[in-house]
Amino acid sequence: MKSVATLILLIVTPVSASAIDIFACEPEWGSLATELAGDKANVTVATTAFQDPHRLQAKPSLIAAIRRANMVICTGADLEIGWLPLLLRRAGNSSIQAGNPGHFMAADYVRKLEVPKIIDRSQGDIHPQGNPHVHLDPRNIRRIGIALGDRLREIDPANAAYYDSRLADFQSRWNESIDVWEQNSADLAGxxxxxxxxxxxxxxxxxxxxxxxxxxxxxxxxxxxxxxxxLLEQLSSNPPAAVIRTPYANERPSKWLSTQLKIPEVKLPYTIGGADNVSDLFALFEESIAILRELAQ
Ligand SMILES: [Zn+2]
Structure with a gap:
């Protein structure tokens, strides 16, 4: 009898030293998770560069994905307030709820800009906790990466050494890249x-x-x-170099203003997948800087 029970246990226990399931709210965190967890994680990303992360439909496919997740990695700072709480409630999964190790909010690890003195959502401000778009400062990615490495070790201690080595490798490539980006973009200042x-x-x-x-x-x-x-009146005597926007933003107001001012309207990639060649965090910064440098010439 005992041997049968053991046999059954062997069959139902997952074989691989495997993979934790990660639910990332935005492409930038999916990419960071892949950098740090490699093949020890299956990563599902809830949004694309062409979807506004402030506003998303809690589709059944997302509920299914968050249900099986060992970890959610989102921005926090209220960026996903319109949809993540609903998904978490529907998940029926305690390990990813706030306060547990499987609940990781990137903006908790960085200093927020534009924090309002008075929180007043009645005015319709969707940045009540300060600006949540923290990933576009690569120094923030560095801090968040260290915190995420700690969290992966906590969730999956059996693979701690693997995560340590991935993090060390990522940090060394990332720090080198930051130096190069800063040197290459000195002419963009101002x-x-x-x-x-x-x-x-x-x-x-x-x-x-x-x-x-x-x-x-x-x-x-x-x-x-x-x-x-x-705005047109204020800017017309000294127009800016361009009007910039994300891939998901409504292009009409930017196009109108840029046409009136006779300046370029520029779509920056904003996140992974926001331009054809932007397949990871490194390419995101390279491409964004390249686009702006072209403008500055
Ligand atoms: Zn926003």
Whole structure:
């Protein structure tokens, strides 16, 4: 009898030293998870570069994915407030709920920019905890990577040495890249830009870009025609180099303003998959800098 029980146990226990299931809310965290966990993780990414991470439908396929996850990696800082709480409730999975090791919010590990003095969601501001688009400063990625490495070791201690070595390798390549990017983009310092949403504040803070205007009067509130007209008037005597936006943003207000000011309207990749050649975090920064350097020439 005992041997039969043992046999059954052997059959139902997963064979591989395998894979933890990771549910990443955005492509940047899916990419970071893959850098650090390699083939020890199956990574599902909830959104693409062409979907607004502030707003997402909690589709059945996402509920199924989060149900089997050992870990969720999201931005936090209320970026996913419109959909992640619902998914977590539907997950029926305690290991990924807030307070447990399987619940990892990247923005918890960095200093937030644009934190409002008074939180007032009634005004429609979708950045009530400060700006959540933290991944576009590569120094934030470095900090978040270290915290994520710790968390992977905690969740899957059997593979701790593997995660340590992946993290060390990633950090060394990442730090070298940051040096190169900073050297290559010295001529971008001070470049004046208008942005549709406050998506690029961390990128701008890192490279000392000067975002002189944001089309949305408040994060998440589209500009009215009158507000765009006022902006046009303010910018027309000294137009910025370009109007920038994410791949998922409505292009109409940016296109209108750029046409009126006779300046380029530029779609930056924003995250993995936001341009054809942007397949990982390294390419994301390389491509974003290359696009802006072309503008600056
Ligand atoms: Zn936002």
């Amino acid at each position: 470049i004046r830009l208008a942005s549709n949403h406050r998506s690029f504040s961390y990128f701008a803070a890192w490279l000392d870009l000067n975002i002189v205007a944001t089309l949305e009067p408040k994060p998440g509130i589209p500009a009215s025609g009158a507000q765009l007209a006022t």
